[in-house]
Amino acid sequence: MVLHRRKVVLVTGASSGIGRATALRLAAAGHPVVLGARRIDRLEMLVSEIEEAGGTATAVPLDVSDLASVQGFAAAALAHFGRIDVLVANAGVMPLSPLAAGLVDEWDRMIDVNVRGLLHSIAATLPTMLDQGVGHVVTIASVGAYDVSPTAAVYCGTKFAARAITEGLRQESPRGIRVTTVSPGVTESELASTISDASAAAAMVVYRAESISADAIARAVSYAVAERPDVDINEIVVRPAAQR
Secondary structure: OOOOOOOOOOEEEOOOOHHHHHHHHHHHHHOOOOEEOOOOHHHHHHHOOOOOOOOOOEEEOOOOHHHHHHHHHHHHHHHHOOOOOEEEOOOOOOOOOOOHHHHHHHHHHHHHHHHHHHHHHHHHHHHHHHOOOOEEEEEEEEEEHHOOOOOOHHHHHHHHHHHHHHHHHHHOOOOOOOEEEEEEOOOOHHHHHHOOOOHHHHHHHOOOOOOOHHHHHHHHHHHHOOOOOOOOOOEEEEEOOEEE
16 A cells, blocks of 8 residues: 555554554554553563564553543654654453443443543644644544443443544544544454453353454554545444454
8 A cells, every 4th residue: 555655643552452553554654653551561562563673663651541641642742753643542441241230430441541531632632633734533443333232331332432522523623634433343452351240251252252353453544544635534344254
């Protein structure tokens, strides 16, 4: 795919899974990447991996639930590279449980990361994109943004919200600001490891019997980012062929 120009790409939740795969793929395409996550040790290892392969990357500690942290992340990108071209809002958590389990702290955490974290990320980066007259926001949602399943009511609620927020941003944005939602199906990641409810964890083992690699999602992100400036890829759903 033709690389039209180098773009400074910010990736949240870059320490593992889809975020890590996306950072690797976009860096390999020649884009400088700014990596954000709480696990700075993993980010630093990823920076080394990217640089050893000839790419450009920098790591910034990030907690998307904290607005000041996200503002610092965006400021670090500007200080290091002078612009912000693409935000890949990937950070998310998925501690599934039945509503009857009453795991309110876990529900709150999903709302804080999956919804507030997305809003914080947009708030911290959109003004720069508007000043530049060009930019691209890519939200990593989920097939759970389209359908609700047992034990996933709160998670799906956050992903419905993420998809709605992203679509609202698309409609509000002037020409030059592109907006994309990428919704993964069952994908290899650490998300399932955060499930504390025994029944939800058991169901997830069966659900994840067929999965695709995180790089499959990274390829979708790369496709949207690499499109011509006059083309806006609005929504991409990527599932394992076996998932129905």
